[in-house]
Amino acid sequence: MGTHLGMPSVAGRSATTGLLDTHGRQATDMRLSLTDKCNLRCTYCMPAEGLNWLQKDAVLSRKEIVRLVRIGVDDLGIRELRLTGGEPLVRADLLDIIRDIRANHPELPISMTTNALGLDRRAVQLKEAGLTRINVSMDSLHPETFAQLTRRPFLDRVLKGIEAAAAAGLGLVKINAVLMRGINDHEAPDLVEWAVARGFELRFIEQMPLDADHGWTKEGMVTAAEMRALVETRFVLTPDPRNRDGAPAERWEVRSKEAPDVVLGTVGIIASVTEPFCADCRRTRVTAEGKIMSCLFSREETDLRDLLRSEAGDDAVAQRWRDAMWLKPRAHGMDHTGLGAADFVQPDRSMSAIGG
Numbered sequence: 001m002g003t004h005l006g007m008p009s010v011a012g013r014s015a016t017t018g019l020l021d022t023h024g025r026q027a028t029d030m031r032l033s034l035t036d037k038c039n040l041r042c043t044y045c046m047p048a049e050g051l052n053w054l055q056k057d058a059v060l061s062r063k064e065i066v067r068l069v070r071i072g073v074d075d076l077g078i079r080e081l082r083l084t085g086g087e088p089l090v091r092a093d094l095l096d097i098i099r100d101i102r103a104n105h106p107e108l109p110i111s112m113t114t115n116a117l118g119l120d121r122r123a124v125q126l127k128e129a130g131l132t133r134i135n136v137s138m139d140s141l142h143p144e145t146f147a148q149l150t151r152r153p154f155l156d157r158v159l160k161g162i163e164a165a166a167a168a169g170l171g172l173v174k175i176n177a178v179l180m181r182g183i184n185d186h187e188a189p190d191l192v193e194w195a196v197a198r199g200f201e202l203r204f205i206e207q208m209p210l211d212a213d214h215g216w217t218k219e220g221m222v223t224a225a226e227m228r229a230l231v232e233t234r235f236v237l238t239p240d241p242r243n244r245d246g247a248p249a250e251r252w253e254v255r256s257k258e259a260p261d262v263v264l265g266t267v268g269i270i271a272s273v274t275e276p277f278c279a280d281c282r283r284t285r286v287t288a289e290g291k292i293m294s295c296l297f298s299r300e301e302t303d304l305r306d307l308l309r310s311e312a313g314d315d316a317v318a319q320r321w322r323d324a325m326w327l328k329p330r331a332h333g334m335d336h337t338g339l340g341a342a343d344f345v346q347p348d349r350s351m352s353a354i355g356g
Ligand SMILES: Nc1nc2c(ncn2[C@@H]2O[C@H](COP(=O)(O)OP(=O)(O)OP(=O)(O)O)[C@@H](O)[C@H]2O)c(=O)[nH]1
Pocket: 082, 084, 111, 113, 135, 174, 176, 205, 247, 248, 249, 270, 272, 283, 296, 356
């Protein structure tokens, strides 16, 4: 667990404090969903038939998004912004949104998590608009396995997108791979080999119960310990000495068994289920329709859109955001960790509808 502010009292929350919660954490990392729509149907996230997309006017407009980010950064201590979704690249005004945010906040790190479809055509423009870096989700290097997991045959397009992002200077490129038992878990060492050869940081992700199909089981998921063992069939892993600094990924240095003196690269493992990192969580989430979710697994949502569409000033918006974050659950949407525990309730929203 990293450093924390002391437990703040309600009286101690003045109009100038940031996004504190009753467990002594402060959210400085804003995750903003630009859309609930997506052009893939990853089995651990979306149903095959897709979801009922939000109406256009239900989704925050460019102006509303830019205002919300300004309030977050200027009034609430946000220090990092991540654009996500659904698939952020399907949003037509994505470049304008990034340009506007960059104009207001010249130093703000702005990253994006994407499936990379269409990124080959837009990577340079994204960089020019002011995007800092990119994470790409890609679970398999085999076209058939990729198609099985995403229900779409688009691996070659994703690979082109990744190449374009690296060439455009949107690095360090991180690659996210959810490992699924019996489907792509055997690919773990190949994915590591592919990523380190290209200077990408690969992260293996434990599957969480956030799929629209509600098919997740604790027994069925691949654990972080298993992921390490799979990688260690070909490589030597040692803890990365750098400070984790609130990051979900625990990083490991990768060496080959033949030349263990040379660090080939780094691999991360995001163990939300078996090794949760909630005690050091620094996240605040805004859904595409402007609801604050203080935790990925929150059952409570706080609407900011109605305030943004009223005459309310920035102070009122900031205060409602603070109030929502104050009540952030300790972990996994509850007062204790335990995805899949008897008292855990899976949120109604899938990962794509929350904003991963
Ligand atoms: N438990 C938990 N897992 C999360 C949360 N946010 C993201 N994840 C998981 O972490 C994975 C990686 O998320 P990214 O969007 O790439 O963000 P990140 O790892 O914070 O990114 P970097 O800062 O670039 O390292 C996601 O695919 C989720 O599975 C969160 O708030 N809680």
